[in-house]
Amino acid sequence: MKNILGREIPEYIEGYGQVRPYKGAYASIDPRTRTTITRRSIKPGNKLEPGDAKLLASIEEAVEKTGLKDGMTVSFHHHLRNGDYVTNMVMKVIADKGIKDIHVAATGIFACHEPLVEYIKSGVITGISVNYISPGPVAKAITKGLLSKPAVFRSHGGRPRAVEAGDLHVDVAFIAAPCCDHYGNINGTHGKSACGVLSYIYPDAQYADQVVAVTDNLVPYPACPIEITQDFVDYVVTVDSIGDPNGIVSGTTKVTSDPIGLKIAAAAAELIDETGYIKEGMSCQTGAGGTSLAVAAEIKKRMQAKGVVGSFGAGGITAYFVEMLNEGLFRALFDVQDFDLVSVASAGSNPKHMAMSGSLYGNPHNCGPVVNNLDIMILGATEIDTDFNVNVVTGSDGTIMGASGGHNDTAAGSKISIVVTNLLKGRLCVLRDKVTTVTSPGETIDALVTDRGIAINPRRTDLLEKLKNSKLPIMDINTLKEIGDKLAGKPDPIEFTDRIVGVVEYRDGTVIDVVRQPK
């Protein structure tokens, strides 16, 4: 069958199941039922005997105590980013015990998770689902079809939706805990492996059958402030180190110094300003990349010039947003991860710098995530097509490069979503007739700002009206594509096998696209 975007998707995908086809960005925001969950109760002391202890001697003991066995789903989070040791340590124990057919439900996979490739090959790991994946060995292994079942790519809001709905049932969640006490109170902002807030794993703490905290920093009770509370944690394991500080956070995150990036940023900010989004109470989210931060810098200048105070900055937080908070340009920050040391420190100490759960961030099936309140969203893209559909999952050679992260959540929720990118990337034009893989549907993308011109989604007649006297290089997206094609030439079409190696779920759990193995 074809879904409404014309993507060819089977009704049933082996290793994934029945497909609910994508029906539009706002088509399935209906009442939803949260799943049940059965959890053990931890006995207090009975006055004469001590109660159940949670502290275990090793990850091996945790794997034994939780009864981890073939076919189960284990979950991990990616706040330790490319410094994470926990996923590899746990999976090694699982592999060493001869357990097979494991579904790794990670919020993110990085290059540091290369050891998983061996477990994929040996059948220890047969399924992977992620909301974020960086280009690297695991992404390559999935592209090559080494994984038995198709990988499932969700968004940061779609994952908690799936967890709460019972679509993604986690048997055992392993939480990398930079600060933890013996009874499982956890925060991510303190300790030698401090990484900032642990937002993406909150739903697993609430909905997994069992939860194991893995820490290298066992502190006296109670760990404080608490992000994940003891009533959701079954076991605590201490290890020497949960991560490599160099991979966990950047020392600093910086605005780009590339002149093309700066030019794109200036144009994006001008567009935002001309369409009336620089105003009292405005909210804003950008990525942590140099060009995104350059847009933030331009927006900041304009806020200062107008004397505007924003309501909030959101998403993955950088020093740049902390500075804006501290300078009074935002009243608050909603934080799902911290990219640098300044952000980690701020998240751990400033009450206006608030962690938000993945569900509060982007889950479309609750009483309204924060993305619904977002005005301005600055996005990236590996490809974008003339229907404004965006691909951030695959590169133009069909290789898996990423997952939605917050892309389709924020695109759907924000009042103006702008893709900023060089028109040409690696000698290829990012503008396509059809993107290789749809991650965010075009109806949620409002503008494309490139170094060679700007295209406004024709659905946004309101924006076009406001921009009719603009001096910005606004043009039809097809015209922009022609410019790109002239410069780069028409790319050769990629050839694919029939093998589906990835299923891309839209934030509401419908299938927006699939990834087929490139020939």
Add this chain to the structure above:
Amino acid sequence: MKNILGREIPEYIEGYGQVRPYKGAYASIDPRTRTTITRRSIKPGNKLEPGDAKLLASIEEAVEKTGLKDGMTVSFHHHLRNGDYVTNMVMKVIADKGIKDIHVAATGIFACHEPLVEYIKSGVITGISVNYISPGPVAKAITKGLLSKPAVFRSHGGRPRAVEAGDLHVDVAFIAAPCCDHYGNINGTHGKSACGVLSYIYPDAQYADQVVAVTDNLVPYPACPIEITQDFVDYVVTVDSIGDPNGIVSGTTKVTSDPIGLKIAAAAAELIDETGYIKEGMSCQTGAGGTSLAVAAEIKKRMQAKGVVGSFGAGGITAYFVEMLNEGLFRALFDVQDFDLVSVASAGSNPKHMAMSGSLYGNPHNCGPVVNNLDIMILGATEIDTDFNVNVVTGSDGTIMGASGGHNDTAAGSKISIVVTNLLKGRLCVLRDKVTTVTSPGETIDALVTDRGIAINPRRTDLLEKLKNSKLPIMDINTLKEIGDKLAGKPDPIEFTDRIVGVVEYRDGTVIDVVRQPK
């Protein structure tokens, strides 16, 4: 049938249902299933049209929008204490609309809720469940049998257990919100009606079918810091005032100056010290009454003398505990309500002063509530019997005077639970052969400290061993009772009708006792 404490309880109670009899304080701490819940999803704007708004014009509109109808359960919380306007305002609208047969699931009822009596008489309200009730008009109405169904008395931990298990299904939760934004982010610590943390209502926000925030302080988005997040709130209503500041918090809470109270406090502290509980990492909870605070003051002196730092203070928080936190005598506070202005301010600003949900506080059916980590608990009693069973529900004339609150949660969890009381109250001896109503079972009560002597629960052979050379006036509880009876005379037995007006649930949901209507 008789439960294991020998209390005569029917197997089925009309208006309550099948009875699960109490089987021991630690007998039912098994794996438990959390209930499902279906919630609406709030639409974001679709770029061209605004999304669903939550702000309603009036409580009347909220009652209409939520589809409130005969037979439903509505819930309220008691953090505005004797200053609460919200319960009465909402129930007036419900009554005015001719809706009947409503179950009021309040976390607490105070004298200010007198208007509910009329609704009880007229059949608007047919059921009430509470974890706290102060002596007053509603308590009297229940005692007199005016309510169609028996009232249900739970503990602070038992209520969230019931909510999570689906035993207490809330159709619409009304949250009195001292600080709220248009999208339903809430805190209790800011605004003209600031009352402190809103902990007891967190489970309702998560498990009610619909949630309405009622506020007199609509602030720009986002309310900050957030206690209850927007993803759990359907509607927001503004009113002129949610409460009377004079009834919400005391200006100050003070240590008693009564010499008998001070004598009891000194003896309790000496007992705690001699049994080894004044030590590094100790934790402590007392009530907010003058004698309880006097025990805290004595404990503080001994902590200072030994140079001991405690892990945490917990429960309802007073300026006294805030002072101990700020002086470094505790590393943290776990807070479920704030009794005075100092505590409200601290809860709103100090990251070490942490709100805890009712479930985190005392729910026996999760991965371990904070009461499991509590060392020292100072308790009150209206009666205690020679089996150490405590009554805080009824007075010695059979009138309803209160509910467990955290009594049986903390008694079960703490390492030493001590009831402090004058031996004689209102010319009656608090020590009975059998208490009128069991709230906390004797197996969880370790000591009784009175002005006339101290009794240690004989089960606590460890305490008796440590106290064998003590100069404290330790005696058998029967001896202490004889002293009381000699002074006060044997009380006349109360006569009861067969009518059950109240069901007392133990924290685990079993029925520990019933309240019959006095003749």
